Amino acid sequence: MSDRDAIIRVEEVSKRYGKVTAVDRVTLEIPRGEFFALLGPSGCGKTTLLRMLAGFEMPSEGKIFIDGIDMSTIPPNKRPVNMVFQSYAVFPHMTVFENVAYGLKFDNVAKADQYGRVMAALADVKLDHLAERKPDQMSGGQRQRVALARALVKKPKVLLLDEPLSALDAKLREAMRFELAELQDKVGITFVMVTHDQDEALAMAGRCAVMDRGKLMQTATPSNLYEFPANKFVADFIGSVNLFEGTLEVDEPDHAIVQSEELGGRIFFDHGVSGAGGERMWVGIRPEKIELLKREEGAAPPTPEDAPSGCNVTAGIVRQISYLGSESIYEIDLINGRRMQVSRPNLSRWDQEDFTWDDEVWLRWHGDSPVLLQS
Amino acid sequence: MQDWREDKTFFRATIALPVIWFMIFFVAPMAMVWAYSVGENVGPVEVAITGTFSNYAKAFSPEVLKVMWNSVWLALATTVICLVVAFPVALAMTFADEKQKTWLLLLIMLPFWTNLLIRTYALIAVMRTSGVINSGLEGLHNLLGVFGMQMGVFEPLPLLYNKFAVVVGLVYVHLPFMVLPLYAALDRLDKSLIEASLDLGAGHLETIRRVIVPLAAPGIAAGLVITFIPALGAYLTPDLLGGPDDLMIASLIERQFKRANDWPFGAALSFILMYITLIFFAIRAFMERKGGKVGAH
Numbered sequence: 045m046s047d048r049d050a051i052i053r054v055e056e057v058s059k060r061y062g063k064v065t066a067v068d069r070v071t072l073e074i075p076r077g078e079f080f081a082l083l084g085p086s087g088c089g090k091t092t093l094l095r096m097l098a099g100f101e102m103p104s105e106g107k108i109f110i111d112g113i114d115m116s117t118i119p120p121n122k123r124p125v126n127m128v129f130q131s132y133a134v135f136p137h138m139t140v141f142e143n144v145a146y147g148l149k150f151d152n153v154a155k156a157d158q159y160g161r162v163m164a165a166l167a168d169v170k171l172d173h174l175a176e177r178k179p180d181q182m183s184g185g186q187r188q189r190v191a192l193a194r195a196l197v198k199k200p201k202v203l204l205l206d207e208p209l210s211a212l213d214a215k216l217r218e219a220m221r222f223e224l225a226e227l228q229d230k231v232g233i234t235f236v237m238v239t240h241d242q243d244e245a246l247a248m249a250g251r252c253a254v255m256d257r258g259k260l261m262q263t264a265t266p267s268n269l270y271e272f273p274a275n276k277f278v279a280d281f282i283g284s285v286n287l288f289e290g291t292l293e294v295d296e297p298d299h300a301i302v303q304s305e306e307l308g309g310r311i312f313f314d315h316g317v318s319g320a321g322g323e324r325m326w327v328g329i330r331p332e333k334i335e336l337l338k339r340e341e342g343a344a345p346p347t348p349e350d351a352p353s354g355c356n357v358t359a360g361i362v363r364q365i366s367y368l369g370s371e372s373i374y375e376i377d378l379i380n381g382r383r384m385q386v387s388r389p390n391l392s393r394w395d396q397e398d399f400t401w402d403d404e405v406w407l408r409w410h411g412d413s414p415v416l417l418q419s
Numbered sequence: 420m421q422d423w424r425e426d427k428t429f430f431r432a433t434i435a436l437p438v439i440w441f442m443i444f445f446v447a448p449m450a451m452v453w454a455y456s457v458g459e460n461v462g463p464v465e466v467a468i469t470g471t472f473s474n475y476a477k478a479f480s481p482e483v484l485k486v487m488w489n490s491v492w493l494a495l496a497t498t499v500i501c502l503v504v505a506f507p508v509a510l511a512m513t514f515a516d517e518k519q520k521t522w523l524l525l526l527i528m529l530p531f532w533t534n535l536l537i538r539t540y541a542l543i544a545v546m547r548t549s550g551v552i553n554s555g556l557e558g559l560h561n562l563l564g565v566f567g568m569q570m571g572v573f574e575p576l577p578l579l580y581n582k583f584a585v586v587v588g589l590v591y592v593h594l595p596f597m598v599l600p601l602y603a604a605l606d607r608l609d610k611s612l613i614e615a616s617l618d619l620g621a622g623h624l625e626t627i628r629r630v631i632v633p634l635a636a637p638g639i640a641a642g643l644v645i646t647f648i649p650a651l652g653a654y655l656t657p658d659l660l661g662g663p664d665d666l667m668i669a670s671l672i673e674r675q676f677k678r679a680n681d682w683p684f685g686a687a688l689s690f691i692l693m694y695i696t697l698i699f700f701a702i703r704a705f706m707e708r709k710g711g712k713v714g715a716h
Binding site for chain 1: 609611612614615616617618619620621622625629630633634
């Protein structure tokens with residue numbers, strides 16, 4: 045899978061609670077030193093997987109290896125991983141210093157070295173001036189830093205983060221994204237983060253694993269997840285997408301055509317796709333990859349044949365506009381009534397005035413833009 | 420609109436009944452008992468309120484002090500044993516799933532709903548010379564004899580009518596008083612704190628010592644007090660299960676009002692028992708305030 049050595053290897057791991065399968069035969073490798081995200085909607089099994097890495101849950105089947113060692117019989121307190129809990133779980137009866145020093149007691153760290161290590165860890169999260177505070181006198185963001193320092197001071201091989209930003213307010217969340225990424229860079233420890241927020245995962249992680257209903261859907265870099273989603277779920281979950289069902293009609297090495305009643309015509313691909321002719325499939329087109337053009341007064345709606353070579357065109361009417369400042373989102377009704385989303389950057393200060401409600405428009409996208417998806 | 424809390428008539432009307440009730444059935448009898456405690460017997464059924472403190476002085480005679488010491492000692496032993504037994508029970512209840520929790524709670528509460536007298540006699544049936552335990556042991560003894568391991572004549576264990584029996588009875592009766600506040604405290608505990616402790620390398624015992632016990636301290640204190648106080652004033656259990664030397668203060672009080680017909684002395688003893696109870700309440704309040712200060716530091 046990768047030429048770098050894997051710090052975590054998850055082999056065919058399943059977790060069942062009675063009849064419910066929370067994690068379904070997941071196989072995964074996480075390279076050493078990476079910022080890795082487990083991404084998926086709530087209930088997809090990502091937290092269960094994280095808790096199995098920490099040792100709070102045991103797999104019903106399969107094996108987990110951390111740094112080459114089978115974790116099947118190793119309890120949480122003997123694993124070379126540490127966790128930052130969603131609720132932070134900072135001990136309320138201890139000071140910040142005591143919280144961070146807590147884990148060192150069990151590592152045979154000499155008393156004399158403890159002070160230095162705790163203060164260094166607190167300096168890493170910029171809390172060294174609050175060492176004597178009690179957690180109930182701190183903000184949520186500060187408590188999270190305590191939880192981070194408390195885990196990092198143990199120098200784990202892997203740091204597990206359970207929804208690290210979900211409890212912070214929007215501004216702080218944004219700032220913390222960069223800080224966490226920088227911290228990971230600085231300490232060089234493998235970070236494994238669980239999140240349901242795709243922006244968070246795309247912004248911070250080097251690679252993401254997308255999960256749905258216990259199954260691993262795709263593991264890829266953020267840009268590959270967005271531009272080359274492996275299936276309909278990933279395309280739909282990461283960002284927005286226009287999805288059309290259709291039949292693969294032509295499948296040549298240099299081009300392909302999907303016939304889609306939903307779109308009211310053919311969709312042209314300027315590259316070969318891997319699929320069998322006649323198969324029912326999904327085509328995904330990202331809203332920003334569609335170009336919006338004015339239709340001349342009295343001009344007939346375009347047919348696919350009107351498209352410039354290598355492109356797709358179709359006609360529609362503007363129904364809804366969301367002006368978001370940096371871009372505008374247009375909801376377009378196609379002739380067959382199907383709705384499509386197009387986003388358009390507002391490059392100049394008057395761009396949003398180009399289109400208004402009920403405008404008759406052409407939609408054009410390059411043959412490189414659509415992706416063919418297995419359902 | 421007027422704030423109904425500021426409507427004095429409404430407020431008076433709602434608390435009038437409870438206040439009257441409280442005056443007639445609590446304050447008045449207490450005042451009478453207090454009056455008796457400073458009175459003297461002047462006839463078989465007459466007590467004159469003379470303002471004497473001789474009844475209180477009598478309470479400091481060696482015989483009475485021995486009974487009081489006995490009471491405190493037995494109640495303390497009961498409380499400590501209850502804590503040791505109840506803590507794992509409460510911890511297990513906390514980690515049981517919802518369905519098991521309901522059943523475990525029911526199991527703890529069930530004896531609570533049965534009449535104390537019946538429960539105490541049942542305990543006697545278990546512990547007496549020919550009771551369940553001793554017959555069981557005798558059976559085992561005879562069985563060993565069959566296999567040629569006879570070890571002399573079977574001597575039934577003296578389980579009843581001693582301090583051991585009293586403590587067993589008191590623990591049995593008061594266990595729910597300890598389990599419930601402990602359970603309430605432990606159940607409120609954020610479970611991720613326990614997981615965090617394990618995650619940071621602590622074993623289970625270290626986690627209990629360093630995280631669970633300190634955070635459950637208010638619940639432990641509450642359990643200690645509300646177990647100790649009724650155990651100190653226990654009457655039926657020591658009376659039925661204890662021997663002549665295992666008298667507790669409540670039995671002594673009862674004797675003054677009945678057999679000894681010395682109401683003034685009984686009244687003084689009652690008030691002394693109440694003062695002891697109040698002292699323990701004060702200690703708890705003091706500890707709580709100290710604990711609170713540490714917590715808010």
